[in-house]
Amino acid sequence: MSTIPPPRTHIGQLLTQLTRLFQTELFEKLVAAGLQDARVPHTHVTAYIKAEGSRLTELAAQARMTPPAMSELVDDLQRLGIVERRPDPSDGRAKLICLTDAGWQAMRIARSAIAEIEAEYARLVGTERFEQAAQTLELLLHEVDAREDRARSFR
Amino acid sequence: MSTIPPPRTHIGQLLTQLTRLFQTELFEKLVAAGLQDARVPHTHVTAYIKAEGSRLTELAAQARMTPPAMSELVDDLQRLGIVERRPDPSDGRAKLICLTDAGWQAMRIARSAIAEIEAEYARLVGTERFEQAAQTLELLLHEVDAREDRARSFR
């Protein structure tokens, strides 16, 4: 007879709860570091924005949002002085969303806060285990994404 | 000299994106299986509801929501015939939120859809790798939760 594995919280539940805890902790750290106005949806911009600037439609597609939703987000970050809209020299319709100096400073703060959280997580479950899990998740993300894209191309 | 590890997407990004992909896939499956009206927030009830029934405040606390928000969710699930409110015999103020027969049937469908997704994920990255990652995430969730609770008790 085989041993019955202990029942496990399902992967969706694990992902959902950990996402919430991560976001809570990150934004506590950001506020503590002086980024009072940081909000979770801002990460839809900051996660994808390129150093040379990104177009709105490009950001919207990567964040899987509609352009109007992304436009509002950019409005907000612009009011906060984190990004600015510049004309795109290669296309008169387009604008390049670029980080300002304050935006780069905020990115450094955010990266450092994220590094702190990752270090804490590694401490809690062991560095090697944490790294292995993270790498598995990264692989899984790529695989699921690739399958999604394939499925989309059939429609 | 040591080898430089390849840069990795940070854990928050991995969790966030995988959560979205999981939810999308799950709700596609639920709709395909006849649960047309299933919505993501319903999981805040279904994840925690006990077979004997649960109190609203209990569900709200577990889902980390306010009681009014949970009450609206329960209203919705009641309209859909998934749960019902019964008087709590042990306390005249309280009500027990219970799954109906249709609710139990929906739970079976959802569990099966979740099992399908987990099987697919295991196939994509390898069963052993997937299981190890899931177990690490479960441990991490418990550890972070425990730390949160400790932090809360200091306030």
Added chain:
DNA sequence: AGCCTAAGCTTAGGTATCCTAACTTTCTTC
């Protein structure tokens, strides 16, 4: 017994974060 405070839940009203539809401007293609 009669109060008073607290607990369980609901109602009312507000806010944040998305969405779709429709519009303007600019580019591309024929």
Added chain:
DNA sequence: GAAGAAAGTTAGGATACCTAAGCTTAGGCT
């Protein structure tokens, strides 16, 4: 150079939460 497509914005709506305030019942205290 006219038609159609693409980039972005504006307007209006839906959803999923929140806080504040109310009602009802419980339970301790005098």
